Amino acid sequence: MTDATVYLLLGLSLLLAIVLPQVTRGIAISPPMVLVALGMLIGLLPLSGEVSLDPQDHRTLVTHVTELTVLVALMGVGLAIDRELQVRSWPSWRTWSPVWRLLLVAMPLTVLGVAVLGWWVAGLTPAVALLLGAVLSPTDPVLASDVQVGEPLTEDIDDPDGAEDDRPEEDDDIRFSLTAEAGLNDGLAFPFVHLALLMLAGGFGLADAGAWLGWDVLGKIVVGVGVGLAAGWLLGRQAFRARAATLRLAEHGEPMLALAALLVAYGAAELVGGYGFLAVFTCAMTLRASHRGHAYQRAMHGVVERLERLLTLLVLLVLGMAMTRGLLEHLDWRGIVVSLALLLVVRPAAGWIAVAVLPREERLDGGLDRGEMAAVAFFGVRGVGSLFYLAYAASHEHLPDEPWLWSTVAFTVIASVLLHGVTATPAMARLDARRGTASTKG
Template identity: 55%
Template sequence: MTSDAFYLIIGLALLIAMVLPTLLHRLPLSPPIILVLIGVVLGVLPISNGIPALPSQHPEVTEHLTEMTVLIALMGVGLAIDRGLSLRRPKSWRTWSSAWRLLGIAMPLSIAGVALLGWVGLGVGPAAALLLGAALAPTDPVLASDVQVEGPTVEAEDQEVDEDDEVRFALTSEAGLNDGLAFPFVYAAIFLATIGPVSEWGISWLTWDLVGKVVIGAAIGVLSGWLLGKVSFRGPHQSLRVAETGEPLMAVAAVLLSYGVAEVVGGYGFLAVFCTALTIRAAERTSQYHETMHGVVERLERLLTLLVLLFLGFALGNGLLDAVDWRSVVIAVGIVFVIRPLSGLIAFVGTGRLNWRERLVVSSFGVRGVGSIYYLAYATNQADFGEESWLWGTVGLTITLSVLVHGISATPVMNWLDSHREGPDRSDETRFRERTQGATQSG
């Protein structure tokens, strides 16, 4: 009877997930908030008695469900970005300067900030503190959709697209890349818990886990995307040119193939999937096929996100936060309100690409979510960090706080930002583009 009731509840929850985006479009609420609350209600119902609800009670299921959710989200994010990135066009790398600053400055500062706060300030073990920093530092490609680009835009090849909304581009590109780039620090925490002092593994970690696996993951992603794009759009046989038939499952196949190859050869699969999506997007930028693939990925992501958020809420209603203490509250409040915003503001010092409003928004919207659950599940399946219930409670509290704060503030903040787009505080980059376009038109 219990399983039958859950079929009914999951069906109703899926129906709610379908209509929530439209219902909440103009309200300061996001679907993740409602879905987590539904999960909490499920968790306190009598039918939940005896059902293992905590992530630590089914670690492998938690790891693989969140893994697939992030992978699908990364493909969707990569397909949605209109701004090109090419090794043959060095100029294109400068247009991604916001992403590089967030990845190269803000993310390491966030990891260090959380790790030092936990270890030095709160007395958490060094391995557990570093794991918290690595798990909570990356922004989430799953739950940050309200502040990201909406989807692929099909325009003329010689026309710059997605250039004016630097905020959404910065948050989208960051979420796509930092899931792979946070992995070296997760491994560092695992090595610290299993091997011991940094002197025993630091050199190999630096050369292989921090550099080698990143390069391999990116290379596999670019190569996979190039091959799949070439076959899909310009294959020698009609049966191979799936873009002509509009077969959307190519996106899912690309996720599994690029991730599988990268992991088999030792690279970071998350990074490979995102690079694959970017490369496929660049293969034939004006094709409607990108919208088709993005549509099916978006629906699959919504379904997987529904399950993850329901399970999170279910766990919250069944004691996930029982081990939470004042240290957990300090870490959760610290990463959401202090460490991430401050790290982001530091990252944009000296750049004219964003005005002060845009810098503030980008720095503040570091959404924590499904990726944090995956990293914690992966690491705790590999090593014993001690205080596992506390770690899960702290991450659960941080995600819940992020879902509430960012979910409620996303719509009004982005509307506020959009209302000032034509104001005097536009970025130097925007003003430069406008002057250049004006000169070109008058010439």
């Protein structure tokens, strides 16, 4: 394949990525589905001087590309969430009730469920089974746009009345819960990954368990969140309230601050040992809270969203190409059973238990009716985060059954893209219509 052909294919793919969200809106086909299919077709083309697409040959590259993709997605998610979280307000915390339930109940249950399947069905060692559960636990609503929030809700600074955008269909508890869950669980999967790596290294005893619980579970989370809060507060104050007008970037409309904030928060958190993923998401939310209604928020989100779309395009195209060039070579019935059980049984059951047991009242913010509970429980999309965690683990420790793990995780991501991509549009349309009918009657 010549360089000119590569440029042509990338250009056509990028054009397709730009057009797809508009073309597929309202139909049961998501842009990620088309991009993966296109990657599979490209992978079938005859190549001269083939380059290996085996992730085991490019662990470092896969780690960094997927890491950057997740970071950009987290920044975009944090800037997009409209629901405020006031640290000193208990009612504010309660409006986030579905998110806390999904993180504290559904995520550990998902890790446990997949680990048991990996040990019982696939015959993996306990450490590798736990790693598989940790790798497949984060959700990624970026790959199913119908179940995530859209652009930030801002005030139109050109409107003398300061009217707000009318976007009621996206300001609901389902989209908010799934988006916020994905923003936080991409960082909270790390303690489980570290635990699996410690078990793989051998000699994991009571003292190691205490150190893991005290530092990997609690310490790194606190440090990551603290760094994110500090970075977001400082950058927000500089952008919106700096004494010198030349330093108030919001007034000049320079949206690259979002990328600077991403890099600063992640780098600072990693330097002091915290979880950088949590720092980026927390930084984005704090930056958003600095001036929630300012149009600058939408400008920053727009830059991040475009970069996210480009990186996701790259990852999905390469994933599709790798599928038709040997990535699924080691997939067997065990991997298929584990993957489908996760998507159809483990996540829906764990999500349902999390949000349906002692639920918050439907009429309150953060309250879900039975249909909304089912949607939140079902739409746990697996995506780029799972690829990152597996690459990260493989870069830090020798993994038994690594080829099988790559095939199984890749199959799970593709199956999730197909399953949730097909069902998201009709399911959300039905719920939106029902909610609209209920509000009209009310």
